[in-house]
Amino acid sequence: MLQAIVSGLILGSIYAIIAQGYYITFVTNRTMNFGQGDFLMLGALVGLTTLGTVTSAGMNLFVSVLVTMVVVAAAMAMLGWGLERGAIRPLGHVLSVGWILSTVAVSLMIRNIAMLIWGRNVIPFPSPFGDEVYRFGSVGITKHEIFVAICAIVIMACLFFFLNRSLLGKALAAVAFNPDAASLMGINPRRMAVLAFALSSMLAGVGGILVGPITNTAFFMGATLGLKAFAAAIIGGLTNPLGILIGGLLLGVIEQVFSLYSSAYKDASAFLLILIVLIFMPQGLLGKKVKEKF
Amino acid sequence: MLSVNNVRVHYGMAEALRGVNLQVAKGEVVALIGRNGAGKTTLLKAITGLVKLREGEIHFQGKRISGMPAHEIMRLGIGHVPQGRQVFGDQTVEDNLILGAYTKIKQQPRQVREWLEREYTRFPRLKERAKQMAGTLSGGEQQMLALSRALMSDPELLVLDEPSMGLSPLYVKLILDTVTQLRSEGKTILLVEQLAAAALAISDRAYVLSSGQVEMSGAADELLHDEKVVRTYLGA
Numbered sequence: 001m002l003q004a005i006v007s008g009l010i011l012g013s014i015y016a017i018i019a020q021g022y023y024i025t026f027v028t029n030r031t032m033n034f035g036q037g038d039f040l041m042l043g044a045l046v047g048l049t050t051l052g053t054v055t056s057a058g059m060n061l062f063v064s065v066l067v068t069m070v071v072v073a074a075a076m077a078m079l080g081w082g083l084e085r086g087a088i089r090p091l092g093h094v095l096s097v098g099w100i101l102s103t104v105a106v107s108l109m110i111r112n113i114a115m116l117i118w119g120r121n122v123i124p125f126p127s128p129f130g131d132e133v134y135r136f137g138s139v140g141i142t143k144h145e146i147f148v149a150i151c152a153i154v155i156m157a158c159l160f161f162f163l164n165r166s167l168l169g170k171a172l173a174a175v176a177f178n179p180d181a182a183s184l185m186g187i188n189p190r191r192m193a194v195l196a197f198a199l200s201s202m203l204a205g206v207g208g209i210l211v212g213p214i215t216n217t218a219f220f221m222g223a224t225l226g227l228k229a230f231a232a233a234i235i236g237g238l239t240n241p242l243g244i245l246i247g248g249l250l251l252g253v254i255e256q257v258f259s260l261y262s263s264a265y266k267d268a269s270a271f272l273l274i275l276i277v278l279i280f281m282p283q284g285l286l287g288k289k290v291k292e293k294f
Numbered sequence: 295m296l297s298v299n300n301v302r303v304h305y306g307m308a309e310a311l312r313g314v315n316l317q318v319a320k321g322e323v324v325a326l327i328g329r330n331g332a333g334k335t336t337l338l339k340a341i342t343g344l345v346k347l348r349e350g351e352i353h354f355q356g357k358r359i360s361g362m363p364a365h366e367i368m369r370l371g372i373g374h375v376p377q378g379r380q381v382f383g384d385q386t387v388e389d390n391l392i393l394g395a396y397t398k399i400k401q402q403p404r405q406v407r408e409w410l411e412r413e414y415t416r417f418p419r420l421k422e423r424a425k426q427m428a429g430t431l432s433g434g435e436q437q438m439l440a441l442s443r444a445l446m447s448d449p450e451l452l453v454l455d456e457p458s459m460g461l462s463p464l465y466v467k468l469i470l471d472t473v474t475q476l477r478s479e480g481k482t483i484l485l486v487e488q489l490a491a492a493a494l495a496i497s498d499r500a501y502v503l504s505s506g507q508v509e510m511s512g513a514a515d516e517l518l519h520d521e522k523v524v525r526t527y528l529g530a
Contacts (some may be wrong), residue, residue: 166394167399174382174393180344183364184373186397186447216419 003139006254010145011214013152013251016245018207018229019236020159021200026238027176028196029189031088033108036204037226039076042110043208044217045118047072048125055128065128072205080201081119084194089233107222115219125212148210155206163241172196197200223268237284246285295320296341296451298430301350301360303333303340310336312506313350318451323483325514328503333484337376338453341484342374343367344477354451370399373449377486379440379458383429387420387495390439394446406446413442416472434465441472451465451482458489470496486487490527493516494518502527 018040022032050071054064087106091098127144134141163169174182175192183189236247251270258269296318303311311333318324326334339345341352343364352360359367367477382390395406414421417438437457458466473497494500497514518521
């Protein structure tokens with residue numbers, strides 16, 4: 001049981017990282033990348049390839065992990081930028097919900113291109129840290145899981161700092177709250193939209209590297225993970241990053257605990273949780289309504 | 295300083311502005327009065343780039359600004375206090391003010407600190423509530439915040455859209471007194487107001503807007519005694 005909770009927290013923190021990507025773009029310009037899962041898959045596969053290349057070039061472990069992360073983050077940021085410029089902004093004038101279809105379309109393209117490049121088979125993604133397991137009483141934690149936990153904490157801390165303390169984060173929040181008023185402050189709402197998508201895609205990419213060794217990688221891995229992360233975002237409340245973190249962790253734990261009894265219930269439990277939250281708390285656990293005063 | 299020439303704005307099929315001409319000289323306070331739906335707010339939005347012109351040109355300090363996006367026009371030195379205040383309700387008062395200086399804070403952090411102090415002196419209430427969420431302020435406090443936020447970029451021209459809307463008489467007086475004070479600080483001000491008498495009393499010149507056209511214009515004290523203006527807008 002304890003083991004399930006610990007693995008659940010680890011898995012959940014990955015969901016939370018990916019889900020923050022939905023949050024960032026949703027609050028800045030009311031759009032989301034429904035291909036977040038496939039961006040994650042691309043992050044995992046690019047990460048796997050990069051890691052293979054740099055380790056065979058003989059770099060040491062930490063440098064190569066760092067290089068991989070930077071390469072993936074940069075590549076995904078570019079992709080996010082392209083997504084916003086190519087598939088979201090041009091449609092804004094034509095159809096306000098065009099982004100729903102266009103992001104799905106882009107994700108299908110990415111999925112198929114990835115299949116052409118990396119093939120149809122599941123590719124094992126060995127953790128760069130090996131399979132060694134630490135034992136704490138009855139609980140076993142792999143080195144990779146510790147790495148995930150550290151990464152999750154660092155990423156969340158950076159994200160919270162960025163969103164709440166930095167000028168750019170405040171500007172992002174201002175655009176989210178009122179784009180017209182923000183532009184009167186000299187903030188370029190379009191640049192903020194690009195920034196949001198770049199960030200969101202970076203989070204998906206890094207999430208891919210983290211989740212790869214846990215689930216293994218394949219061109220089709222994105223759909224479920226993207227959906228789970230979306231669920232985490234909805235459970236926590238799409239407009240609250242802290243809620244999303246809690247939503248992700250909760251989802252991860254519930255999944256793992258249910259799979260103790262039967263692995264068939266694993267996915268069912270996750271989606272049952274969404275149903276319950278949506279019925280009783282449609283804004284999510286920590287989502288809030290802000291009223292404007294006139 | 296600001297010149298608006300034959301500006302037309304459409305919302306879909308509806309014509310909101312039908313060939314408006316307006317001039318604002320440096321150091322002036324110019325009032326823009328008129329009924330609801332006359333096009334006052336639309337004209338201000340056209341000036342600061344929030345709505346697109348169908349026709350006409352707008353120049354600011356000799357530079358053509360019509361067609362530029364709002365965030366670039368703002369950088370040239372026009373501060374717009376929008377209708378309904380539109381403060382960032384989910385951020386603190388201080389963060390709102392800092393966002394007001396978004397374009398300056400990187401280059402002149404020390405200057406921005408000074409301006410922040412200046413605004414806190416202007417409205418001590420804002421200092422008391424610096425750490426409070428802007429959405430929790432009263433309407434009058436939000437108006438102070440919106441005004442200070444616009445002043446944080448030290449604009450040459452200040453465009454005010456109905457600063458008295460929904461405020462108690464005391465706050466109306468405070469805000470209008472502040473406008474007078476800003477004028478003595480050397481700001482140029484374009485003021486949209488429903489309270490025509492109060493607006494005319496603190497302005498040099500005024501334009502009366504009706505159905506998207508300038509119906510009358512002239513010195514404020516003349517308009518204040520113009521029979522037609524008195525009858526239509528001052529309710530006497």
